[in-house]
Amino acid sequence: MNTVAVIGTQWGDEGKGKIVDLLARHADVVVRFQGGNNAAHTLVVDGAKFILRLVPAGALYPGKVCVIGAGMAVDPIALLEELAELKRAANFAPDGRLKLSYDAHMVMPYHRAIDRAREARLGKDAIGTTGFGIGPAYEDKAARCGLRFSELADFPSFERKLRRNLAEKNRYLTAVLKAKPVPVAGLVERMRDVRRKLLPHLCDTAAYLAEALERGQRILFEGAHGTMLDIDYGTYPFVTSSSCVASAVFAGGGLPGGRLDAVMGIAKAYTTRVGAGPFPTEIKTRLGDHLREKGAEYGSATQRPRRVGWFDAVLTRRAMRVNGAAILAVTKLDVLTGIDPVRICVAYEYRGARSAEIPASPARLERVKPVYEEMAGWHERLSEKRELGELPPNARRYLERISELCSARLAMVGVGASREEIIVLEDPFLNRR
Numbered sequence: 353m354n355t356v357a358v359i360g361t362q363w364g365d366e367g368k369g370k371i372v373d374l375l376a377r378h379a380d381v382v383v384r385f386q387g388g389n390n391a392a393h394t395l396v397v398d399g400a401k402f403i404l405r406l407v408p409a410g411a412l413y414p415g416k417v418c419v420i421g422a423g424m425a426v427d428p429i430a431l432l433e434e435l436a437e438l439k440r441a442a443n444f445a446p447d448g449r450l451k452l453s454y455d456a457h458m459v460m461p462y463h464r465a466i467d468r469a470r471e472a473r474l475g476k477d478a479i480g481t482t483g484f485g486i487g488p489a490y491e492d493k494a495a496r497c498g499l500r501f502s503e504l505a506d507f508p509s510f511e512r513k514l515r516r517n518l519a520e521k522n523r524y525l526t527a528v529l530k531a532k533p534v535p536v537a538g539l540v541e542r543m544r545d546v547r548r549k550l551l552p553h554l555c556d557t558a559a560y561l562a563e564a565l566e567r568g569q570r571i572l573f574e575g576a577h578g579t580m581l582d583i584d585y586g587t588y589p590f591v592t593s594s595s596c597v598a599s600a601v602f603a604g605g606g607l608p609g610g611r612l613d614a615v616m617g618i619a620k621a622y623t624t625r626v627g628a629g630p631f632p633t634e635i636k637t638r639l640g641d642h643l644r645e646k647g648a649e650y651g652s653a654t655q656r657p658r659r660v661g662w663f664d665a666v667l668t669r670r671a672m673r674v675n676g677a678a679i680l681a682v683t684k685l686d687v688l689t690g691i692d693p694v695r696i697c698v699a700y701e702y703r704g705a706r707s708a709e710i711p712a713s714p715a716r717l718e719r720v721k722p723v724y725e726e727m728a729g730w731h732e733r734l735s736e737k738r739e740l741g742e743l744p745p746n747a748r749r750y751l752e753r754i755s756e757l758c759s760a761r762l763a764m765v766g767v768g769a770s771r772e773e774i775i776v777l778e779d780p781f782l783n784r785r
């Protein structure tokens with residue numbers, strides 16, 4: 353198989369970074385196709401921790417090409433910071449290896465200001481965004497006033513549009529949101545620096561990928577966020593503003609239609625979410641605090657504590673279907689060690705009626721009662737296990753039940769934070785083991 357997509361099936365933070373890192377080993381090109389630096393992948397390589405926000409995980413292997421696709425909203429200043437950090441920590445030289453779509457949209461300081469001012473005004477009704485300006489940047493894209501990287505080529509024209517946008521956004525910020533305006537001073541100069549540093553990386557990434565396919569190269573598509581944060585299929589309005597599902601690989605990644613060979617869904621062995629919105633299996637007792645600490649469940653992008661809950665098979669089954677994902681990687685199984693019994697949500701109850709599907713409205717999802725199956729837990733340490741057969745029988749039963757409920761083939765199981773702490777049953781680039 354030459355083209356593989358890795359997609360989160362929950363609310364993000366499923367541990368995609370680790371899986372993408374593993375698959376990137378066999379890929380020639382790694383592509384991000386949606387979202388921006390609201391995403392963050394934490395990777396542990398040789399004991400050192402790396403946080404990737406915009407640059408695809410291929411950056412940590414020599415020679416891999418990293419593509420930032422047209423569907424992304426990229427804060428160019430954050431990108432420059434990330435590149436500098438990658439150079440320092442991993443000796444990553446972007447020359448020839450970083451391909452930035454000239455169709456990708458730029459996230460500007462006024463987008464961040466609007467994002468934050470709106471959230472502040474919403475108070476208890478806030479979405480709990482990362483505050484990185486992602487939503488307002490995608491709004492401008494849809495409103496056809498966004499700034500794309502291609503505009504940088506003609507800087508006078510770019511500057512004119514930037515000043516026009518800034519004037520308009522500042523009126524909105526001050527008059528409607530009662531917030532401070534974003535100063536123009538310095539912004540134009542910073543964008544000149546962005547132009548100088550990023551122009552060499554701009555290209556038609558869709559054409560690049562079509563050629564890579566022709567050359568028989570392997571391409572990995574790295575999803576960010578998760579299906580439940582998808583603008584269409586997620587728990588709207590408590591979602592992000594991009595399309596996070598596998599089909600976005602075509603529009604946002606520039607893969608020619610129909611050329612995706614495999615989709616791997618990723619699910620954590622339990623569930624987490626950051627920000628507001630319905631979360632039927634949330635654990636609000638001390639067990640939740642225990643899982644948060646043990647699993648280090650704090651947002652990589654924002655450091656916020658994540659809400660923690662039981663595995664929700666209703667959500668993950670739906671996500672697998674939406675994504676057309678046949679194979680599943682379950683991460684962080686080790687975090688559940690010592691929890692006995694463990695629970696899996698198999699259906700929801702609403703006003704006495706049972707259903708294995710998600711209700712249409714978020715208000716209902718807020719009120720459903722999860723129906724749990726209880727299973728005996730396990731107490732052994734898992735981090736040295738490399739074969740499914742080495743796992744305690746109860747851990748195996750738990751994984752089997754999850755796979756069965758999600759109609760999926762189990763492909764990988766994460767048993768610890770570092771690169772090698774994983775059981776691989778199937779690597780889609782290498783076909784079945």
Ligand code: IMP
Pocket residue numbers: 363364365390391392479480481482483484485486487576577581590591592593626627628653
């Ligand atoms: P935004 O993407 O910053 O607009 O935030 C919208 C919602 O998506 C909020 O609930 C965020 O916490 C959530 N979100 C965005 N990116 C991620 C992510 O990478 N992991 C987890 N949650 C995310």
Ligand code: MG
Pocket residue numbers: 364365391392393394652653
């Ligand atoms: Mg993350």
